[in-house]
Amino acid sequence: RLWSSLKDRVDSWLTVLMGRRAFPSMDKENAFFVLIGIDDGTMDQTDVDAGRVIGQIGLAANKPGEFIIFQFSQLSSGYEVTE
Numbered sequence: 001r002l003w004s005s006l007k008d009r010v011d012s013w014l015t016v017l018m019g020r021r022a023f024p025s026m027d028k029e030n031a032f033f034v035l036i037g038i039d040d041g042t043m044d045q046t047d048v049d050a051g052r053v054i055g056q057i058g059l060a061a062n063k064p065g066e067f068i069i070f071q072f073s074q075l076s077s078g079y080e081v082t083e
Contacts, residue, residue, distance in 0.1 A: 003037035003055075006036050006053070006055065007034050007035075007037070007055070010034045010036075010055075010057060011034050014032045014057075014059075015028065018031045018032065023059065023060045024060055024061075025060055031059075031060050032057065032059050032060060032067075033058040033067070034055065034057055034058075035056045035057075035058075036055035036056075037053075037055075040055075042054045042056055042071075050075075051075070052073055052074065053074040054071065054073040055071070055072055056070065056071045056072075057069070057070045057072070058070075
């Protein structure tokens with residue numbers, strides 16, 4: 001439930017930004033992506049057992065087919081951000 005809630009909130013926020021023309025494309029698939037959880041491939045059972053939540057957000061760059069990808073994680077002992 002946490003993963004889908006996080007994914008929905010980030011997706012909704014990015015959809016608003018897309019409507020404000022923050023991305024080079026108005027097509028959601030070409031503008032951004034949000035991946036969180038086992039089903040999206042950002043986590044495995046070891047992460048779940050360790051209390052980690054790991055996600056990725058991809059934002060379209062100016063050139064077609066290029067994305068800037070941010071990976072974030074919430075650890076049971078704190079947080080971590082990688083770029």
